[in-house]
Amino acid sequence: MNSTSLKARTFKLLAVIIPLLALFIYVVLRSGPLAPVAVTLTTIESKPLTPSIFGIGTVASQYTYKLGPILTGRLLHIYVDVGDYVKTGSVLAEMDPIDLDARIFSQQATLKRADATLKEAKIQQAYARTQMQRYKELFDVHSTSEEIATAKRQDFLVSDISLVAAQEDMVRARADLDVLLAQRNSLRLVSPVDGIVTLRNIDSGTTVVAGQSVVEMIDPKSIWINVRFDQIATQGLTQGLLAQIVLRSQKDHLLQGHVVRLEPKADSVTEELLAKITFDALPKPLPPLGELAEVTVDLPPLPAKPTIPNAAVRRNGQTVGVWEIINEKLHFTPIKLGSSDLNGYVQVLEGLNEGSRIVVYSEKALSSKSRIRIVDKIAGTVK
Amino acid sequence: MISLAGRDILHTWGKFVFTGVGLGLLIGVTLVMAGVYRGMVDDAKVLLDNSGADLWVVQKDTLGPYAESSSINDDLYRSILSLPGVHHAANITYLTMQVHKDEQDVRTMVVGVTAGNLGMTPGWPTYLVAGRQLTRGHYEAVADIATGFKLGDVLKIRRNHYTVVGLTKRMVSSSGDPMVFIPLKDAQEAQFLKDNDAIWQGRYRTEANPAFNRPNVPDLLDAIIASQSTNSYVNAVLVTLKEGYSAADVAQSIQRWKRLTVYTRAQMEGILVGKLIATSAKQIGMFLVILAIVSAAIVAFIIYTLTMDKIREIAVLKLIGTRNRTIASMIMQQAVALGVIGFVVGKITATFSAPFFPKYVLLVPQDTIVGFICVILICIIASLVAIRMAIKVDPAEAIGG
Numbered sequence: 001m002n003s004t005s006l007k008a009r010t011f012k013l014l015a016v017i018i019p020l021l022a023l024f025i026y027v028v029l030r031s032g033p034l035a036p037v038a039v040t041l042t043t044i045e046s047k048p049l050t051p052s053i054f055g056i057g058t059v060a061s062q063y064t065y066k067l068g069p070i071l072t073g074r075l076l077h078i079y080v081d082v083g084d085y086v087k088t089g090s091v092l093a094e095m096d097p098i099d100l101d102a103r104i105f106s107q108q109a110t111l112k113r114a115d116a117t118l119k120e121a122k123i124q125q126a127y128a129r130t131q132m133q134r135y136k137e138l139f140d141v142h143s144t145s146e147e148i149a150t151a152k153r154q155d156f157l158v159s160d161i162s163l164v165a166a167q168e169d170m171v172r173a174r175a176d177l178d179v180l181l182a183q184r185n186s187l188r189l190v191s192p193v194d195g196i197v198t199l200r201n202i203d204s205g206t207t208v209v210a211g212q213s214v215v216e217m218i219d220p221k222s223i224w225i226n227v228r229f230d231q232i233a234t235q236g237l238t239q240g241l242l243a244q245i246v247l248r249s250q251k252d253h254l255l256q257g258h259v260v261r262l263e264p265k266a267d268s269v270t271e272e273l274l275a276k277i278t279f280d281a282l283p284k285p286l287p288p289l290g291e292l293a294e295v296t297v298d299l300p301p302l303p304a305k306p307t308i309p310n311a312a313v314r315r316n317g318q319t320v321g322v323w324e325i326i327n328e329k330l331h332f333t334p335i336k337l338g339s340s341d342l343n344g345y346v347q348v349l350e351g352l353n354e355g356s357r358i359v360v361y362s363e364k365a366l367s368s369k370s371r372i373r374i375v376d377k378i379a380g381t382v383k
Numbered sequence: 384m385i386s387l388a389g390r391d392i393l394h395t396w397g398k399f400v401f402t403g404v405g406l407g408l409l410i411g412v413t414l415v416m417a418g419v420y421r422g423m424v425d426d427a428k429v430l431l432d433n434s435g436a437d438l439w440v441v442q443k444d445t446l447g448p449y450a451e452s453s454s455i456n457d458d459l460y461r462s463i464l465s466l467p468g469v470h471h472a473a474n475i476t477y478l479t480m481q482v483h484k485d486e487q488d489v490r491t492m493v494v495g496v497t498a499g500n501l502g503m504t505p506g507w508p509t510y511l512v513a514g515r516q517l518t519r520g521h522y523e524a525v526a527d528i529a530t531g532f533k534l535g536d537v538l539k540i541r542r543n544h545y546t547v548v549g550l551t552k553r554m555v556s557s558s559g560d561p562m563v564f565i566p567l568k569d570a571q572e573a574q575f576l577k578d579n580d581a582i583w584q585g586r587y588r589t590e591a592n593p594a595f596n597r598p599n600v601p602d603l604l605d606a607i608i609a610s611q612s613t614n615s616y617v618n619a620v621l622v623t624l625k626e627g628y629s630a631a632d633v634a635q636s637i638q639r640w641k642r643l644t645v646y647t648r649a650q651m652e653g654i655l656v657g658k659l660i661a662t663s664a665k666q667i668g669m670f671l672v673i674l675a676i677v678s679a680a681i682v683a684f685i686i687y688t689l690t691m692d693k694i695r696e697i698a699v700l701k702l703i704g705t706r707n708r709t710i711a712s713m714i715m716q717q718a719v720a721l722g723v724i725g726f727v728v729g730k731i732t733a734t735f736s737a738p739f740f741p742k743y744v745l746l747v748p749q750d751t752i753v754g755f756i757c758v759i760l761i762c763i764i765a766s767l768v769a770i771r772m773a774i775k776v777d778p779a780e781a782i783g784g
Binding site (some may be wrong): 006009010012013015017020021023024028031034054055056208212229230233234269270273294308309311312315317318320321326337340341342343344348352360361362363364365366377378380381382 | 392393396400412432433458479486498499500501502503509510511512513514515516518519520523528533534535548550552553584598599601615623625626699724727728731734735737746748751
């Protein structure tokens with residue numbers, strides 16, 4: 001083996017070994033626990049923040065009218081169907097009167113009879129009065145006995161009382177007729193408002209108990225959203241705030257509304273606040289009651305303060321803070337957080353100043369001993 | 384003095400390097416296997432780390448929420464909050480399920496996290512790699528990057544759609560399924576919510592039951608149907624402690640006064656590592672042992688063959704009066720050099736192939752160091768057999784045959 005071939009072989013061997021060793025050193029230092037953690041940084045700026053509150057709710061009607069009979073009975077006719085628009089006063093359904101008409105007829109006869117009795121009593125009273133006066137005049141000239149005159153006077157008094165009784169009988173009979181007529185009237189289920197029929201529970205011929213609803217209707221003008229907000233994020237929610245509404249059926253269509261009422265009673269089981277949102281302009285066609293809606297209520301904008309992305313907020317033991325870069329080294333800075341918005345920004349009340357550089361994203365949990373490698377984006381996160 | 388081993392390696396350097404690379408691949412597989420085991424244990428540990436809890440409050444006498452199912456009422460956390468030593472208490476739900484996106488579906492663990500103080504509420508992803516944390520109380524998700532989802536993707540869980548607003552990394556269940564974080568109320572619904580057919584059928588069944596559908600009590604049916612569609616349960620309450628309180632004391636006080644089962648971090652790790660992944664870890668351990676034995680046998684065989692290949696040259700060396708010690712050290716140096724090349728190649732291949740494994744492979748420096756020592760030891764032991772052969776060789780063989 002001559003020395004040139006030996007040199008060539010050494011060179012070739014080294015050409016394989018040296019890159020291998022270099023790769024090995026790279027692998028040991030750049031992977032595993034010794035590897036620096038890729039992080040992205042941001043510089044803190046002061047920005048005004050528009051906090052908003054997000055909740056979900058269902059389309060509901062402020063007023064729902066459940067029409068049913070006041071007495072148990074059988075449904076005779078139902079004139080409307082679900083979806084029909086009805087006017088105030090229109091008859092929606094009618095209960096079977098059964099024997100009520102006959103009773104009215106009978107009561108009318110009773111009334112006529114009472115009228116006849118009244119007339120008779122009047123005639124008798126008029127006659128008794130004439131008799132009393134005549135015998136009084138005869139007694140004054142001593143042409144008749146006092147006994148007869150007194151008897152005639154008593155006859156008059158009796159007939160007078162009989163007239164009163166007949167008059168009251170007449171009133172009673174008329175009132176009884178009114179009762180029956182009112183009952184007859186109540187058999188007609190009449191629309192109390194201009195509205196839409198939303199439910200037709202029962203069909204003709206069915207027996208309905210008192211208070212059971214036959215037809216349900218709503219006033220379309222009173223449609224609103226019954227929305228629930230998690231109690232934890234409702235600071236600043238007041239009446240009159242502007243709300244953006246997205247109905248589940250119309251995902252890309254943003255509707256405007258306002259908070260009209262904050263319910264004084266919150267739900268203690270679900271830990272939610274309840275509120276009502278009205279549409280500024282009712283959507284057409286009307287959204288069905290019960291449809292899910294997402295509501296975002298915009299709160300008044302807050303003045304500019306140092307603002308950070310919420311992804312930068314980390315926990316170290318019991319302290320909340322951010323990893324700040326001070327002198328090119330990681331330093332955990334405790335902070336006090338203020339309001340946040342739905343886009344993931346949060347205001348810092350204490351602990352950070354404008355211009356500080358903090359870690360937003362990191363591919364691992366950080367500690368003060370972590371070595372970092374600053375990147376624009378963490379690998380694998382872009383499409 | 385010239386190096387006999389070096390000269391011999393240079394003489395057949397190609398063969399030597401290729402043998403080393405072949406050996407390296409084998410060592411690489413062994414290192415990866417160790418990494419798979421470490422990865423399984425790490426999965427269990429990051430699950431606990433990421434939850435950020437000091438205590439896990441679960442249904443009485445269960446090993447929940449990870450190793451067994453557990454369900455407790457979602458208002459229990461309030462009474463836990465009132466106990467001394469408790470800093471934060473937050474409801475949490477875990478449900479392993481397929482999450483759909485367009486045509487594909489991914490096996491994930493859906494975690495329902497309670498809305499709360501940013502950064503303080505346990506259960507939230509502890510760090511993100513893109514996007515933002517959940518801000519809305521409904522229909523948003525933060526997904527682990529291993530799910531393959533990107534920001535803005537719309538996921539389907541049960542019948543609801545969730546927009547991915549943030550991405551995180553290494554947030555996995557104990558079985559390595561990537562996590563998807565969604566708001567708690569949605570998660571409770573996802574755990575409970577049946578498909579629409581089942582809901583309709585349930586309504587019909589209730590309607591058909593005369594005990595519930597009474598004509599003279601018209602609202603009873605509606606009330607019963609409403610009561611059937613609520614879910615006020617969660618799987619566990621995560622508790623963080625105030626400074627200065629011991630986990631065991633607070634755990635004991637919750638167990639005693641609330642009659643629930645509570646696990647501390649150490650106990651939870653014991654459950655996950657000792658019970659949940661115990662058999663699969665042993666399985667991997669067995670493979671590791673078998674691979675190590677096979678590798679040792681192959682190394683021994685390779686060195687033996689390499690020595691046998693140059694038995695004539697060794698005989699010549701002996702003939703010209705080379706000492707046995709020189710020959711032995713040449714063989715051993717070659718064996719160790721082979722081992723070093725093999726280890727270097729093995730470490731490089733293991734590191735570069737690790738990310739391609741579907742489950743997490745964790746290569747820890749301790750394993751690397753132990754692996755290196757083992758490889759060198761195996762090479763030395765294997766070379767002993769070859770040395771014995773070389774020393775026994777008759778110098779006459781150099782001129783005979």
